[in-house]
Each structure stands twice: as structure tokens, then as C-alpha cells.
Amino acid sequence: MSITSALVLFSVIWFMTFLIVLPIRVRTQGDLGEIVPGTHAGAPEHHYLRRKAWITTGVSAVLWCVIAGIILSGWISVDDINLLKVMPPLE
Template sequence: MGITSALVLYAVFWFLTFLVVIPIRLQTQGDVGEVVPGTHAGAPQIHNLRKKALITTVIAAILWVIVATIILTGMITLEDIDLFHRWNSDYSG
């Protein structure tokens, strides 16, 4: 795996994790009871984005290390997940 591939893999893990972490403990204007006129009651009031970004970075790093280790050591190869035997080296068709 090259450096670019590693960075892209980490970015994918980071953004997917961030999308999962964002709604956790989110307090909306409706929850707090202070709806600003002209806004929706579901608009975030307390979001803690800095803390969520830090949590996301740690979780994404852990996931990235696990997947990068699997890829680099060859624990799981393309032949292991090939259900239709398209990548088998002894396949001549």
C-alpha cells in the first residue's frame, strides 16, 4: 500500500466515523427550549464538534491500523474473498 492509498483509506475511515459520531449527544434548539425565530427546532444548539472530531480521529486511527495491518501482512487476500474465482491464479478462462 502506497502513501496515497494509506491517506485515502484513513480519510474514508475518518469521514465515515465522523458521520456516525456527529449525532451522539447532540442537543437541538427544541431540546434546549430556545428556538431562534426563523430556524428549525431541530437545528443544533450544543454540538461539541471539537470533542467529536478528536474522538473521530482516535477511532479512525484504530480502525486504520487494523485494516492497514491486514492489507500489508496479507492476512486476507483478494483470493480469500473472491466468490466467483475471478482472481484465482490457476484459472485459465
């Protein structure tokens, strides 16, 4: 795995993890009862974005180590997930 592949893999894992972590513990304006006129009641009031970014980075680093270890060890290769070898030819 090259450095570029490793960075792309980490970026994909980070953003997927961030999108999962983002809605956790969001306090909306409707929850707090302080709705600003012109905004939706579901607009976030307290989103804890910095903490979520750090949590995402830690979880992503662990997941990246596991996935990169599997790729580098050769347990799973591109030939193992090649769907074209399994499918019959089109006529």
C-alpha cells in the same frame, strides 16, 4: 500498500467514523426550549464539533492500524474478496 492508498484508507475510515459520531450528544434548540424564529426545532444548539473531530481521529487511527495491519500481513487479499471468481459465467 502505498502512501496514497494509506491516506485514502484513513480518509474513508475517518469520514465514516465522523458520520457515526456526529449525531451523538447533539443538543437541539427544541431540547433547550430556545427556538430561534425561522429555524427548525431540531437545529443543533450545542454540537461539540471539535471534541467529536478529536474522538473521530483517535478511533480512526486505531481502526486504520488494525485494517492496515490485516492488509499488509496478507490475511485478506484482493483475491479473497473477488466476487467474479465465485459467480458462474453469464450465458
